[in-house]
Amino acid sequence: MKNNDFNGNYDCNSDCNCILEQSPSKIILFGEHAVVDGYPAISMAIDLKTHGTIKKLESKKIKVNLEDLNEEIEINIETEEEIRNFLSLDINTIDKNVKYVVCAIKNTLNYLNENTNPDVNINDLIVPFELTLHSETPVSCGLGSSASAVLTTIKLVSKLLGSELLVRLLPSEDFTSLSNLEMAEIAYSVEKEIQGRASITDTYTVSMGGILEITNNEYDPNNLNNKFVEFIKTCNFLIVYVEERSRKTAELVQEVGNNSKKDEIFSKIGEIILKLKTCNDKVEFGNLMVQNHNLLKELNISTEKIDQVIELGSKYGLGAKLTGAGGGGCAIILLDDDSLHKKELIDNLKKISVKGIFECKMYLES
Ligand SMILES: Nc1ncnc2c1ncn2[C@@H]1O[C@H](COP(=O)(O)OP(=O)(O)O)[C@@H](O)[C@H]1O
Numbered sequence: 001m002k003n004n005d006f007n008g009n010y011d012c013n014s015d016c017n018c019i020l021e022q023s024p025s026k027i028i029l030f031g032e033h034a035v036v037d038g039y040p041a042i043s044m045a046i047d048l049k050t051h052g053t054i055k056k057l058e059s060k061k062i063k064v065n066l067e068d069l070n071e072e073i074e075i076n077i078e079t080e081e082e083i084r085n086f087l088s089l090d091i092n093t094i095d096k097n098v099k100y101v102v103c104a105i106k107n108t109l110n111y112l113n114e115n116t117n118p119d120v121n122i123n124d125l126i127v128p129f130e131l132t133l134h135s136e137t138p139v140s141c142g143l144g145s146s147a148s149a150v151l152t153t154i155k156l157v158s159k160l161l162g163s164e165l166l167v168r169l170l171p172s173e174d175f176t177s178l179s180n181l182e183m184a185e186i187a188y189s190v191e192k193e194i195q196g197r198a199s200i201t202d203t204y205t206v207s208m209g210g211i212l213e214i215t216n217n218e219y220d221p222n223n224l225n226n227k228f229v230e231f232i233k234t235c236n237f238l239i240v241y242v243e244e245r246s247r248k249t250a251e252l253v254q255e256v257g258n259n260s261k262k263d264e265i266f267s268k269i270g271e272i273i274l275k276l277k278t279c280n281d282k283v284e285f286g287n288l289m290v291q292n293h294n295l296l297k298e299l300n301i302s303t304e305k306i307d308q309v310i311e312l313g314s315k316y317g318l319g320a321k322l323t324g325a326g327g328g329g330c331a332i333i334l335l336d337d338d339s340l341h342k343k344e345l346i347d348n349l350k351k352i353s354v355k356g357i358f359e360c361k362m363y364l365e366s
């Protein structure tokens with residue numbers, strides 16, 4: 001990534017014929033972990049973005065620059081054998097830091113290969129490229145940085161190959177860019193392949209934007225009634241990056257999956273969401289957030305410092321809960337309309353040295 005205007009808009013130098021893409025992150029308002037077992041979850045895309053560029057290379061390789069992780073990877077695609085080896089790569093054999101983006105490239109190439117005219121030779125389909133990512137979202141803290149990085153990668157790879165196919169191989173009506181639903185599905189295949197246990201919440205929220213309810217691990221835009229969505233849009237959330245996580249999402253989701261109390265706790269979280277969907281009162285909404293948090297505490301995925309933030313959020317705001325897989329990471333606080341309370345809250349959060357405080361807006365796909 002060459003330069004940026006410090007407004008979250010990243011660009012390459014003018015002489016670079018890059019394709020630029022970006023994706024939001026997300027907060028889970030209610031239902032994390034329970035949603036993996038089919039219970040409902042309510043999530044919202046937020047305007048912390050992962051930016052990416054992609055450009056064609058002359059040399060027969062795929063070059064990946066992950067600026068936030070200070071990682072660079074090169075994949076040779078000189079021969080058909082090297083291409084096929086990459087497309088059939090066992091993702092759990094590579095370094096854990098790069099596996100989400102590498103898996104996103106692999107799964108996108110496989111999807112395009114399976115859904116493009118069979119006459120297209122694989123050596124023609126897989127063009128060499130250099131892909132670079134940079135994110136505004138703190139990595140691995142419960143805001144869906146994995147889903148955001150994966151979606152940006154899928155958008156970049158499919159857009160480059162699409163433009164190439166349009167130019168070289170197929171009449172335009174044969175290849176259209178992937179739909180948000182197709183990209184969400186590919187992204188979910190990545191999180192599932194890496195994590196074993198995963199719901200579609202992060203990947204569909206980041207791909208579709210707005211506010212979603214996921215139930216039975218399915219996305220239905222009609223799940224949420226407009227009145228409830230309009231009410232959530234009146235809510236102001238403070239996102240607090242409390243502390244670095246001790247474990248990755250994959251480990252946390254496995255841990256919860258092995259917890260003997262999970263079914264009883266998930267059922268109670270499901271009851272909270274049933275109450276929530278007829279809620280149009282911020283005090284009640286905040287209380288339900290704390291109830292959801294206390295159930296997540298029983299799953300041993302909160303921490304002492306997160307609980308301190310939840311107390312501050314309840315004292316100076318209307319309620320709070322951890323968001324995402326837990327084990328540290330982020331909490332969300334529902335603010336009241338009193339700016340003095342907000343100032344006191346932020347002053348007290350700074351006193352306990354939280355890692356970051358974000359005031360984000362809901363992100364809507366254009
Ligand atoms: N900006 C990024 N660039 C490259 N990979 C990323 C980026 N952000 C996240 N990732 C990948 O996602 C992993 C974190 O995913 P996860 O543990 O699910 O945390 P989160 O709660 O942020 O989704 C990182 O270890 C890395 O592999």
Ligand SMILES: C[C@@](O)(CCOP(=O)(O)O)CC(=O)O
Nearest residue numbers: 033142144198199249324325
């Ligand atoms: C814990 C879970 O419900 C959300 C994980 O979110 P994140 O990766 O911590 O941002 C897992 C899932 O839904 O796949």
Ligand SMILES: [Mg+2]
Nearest residue numbers: 144146147249
């Ligand atoms: Mg994740």
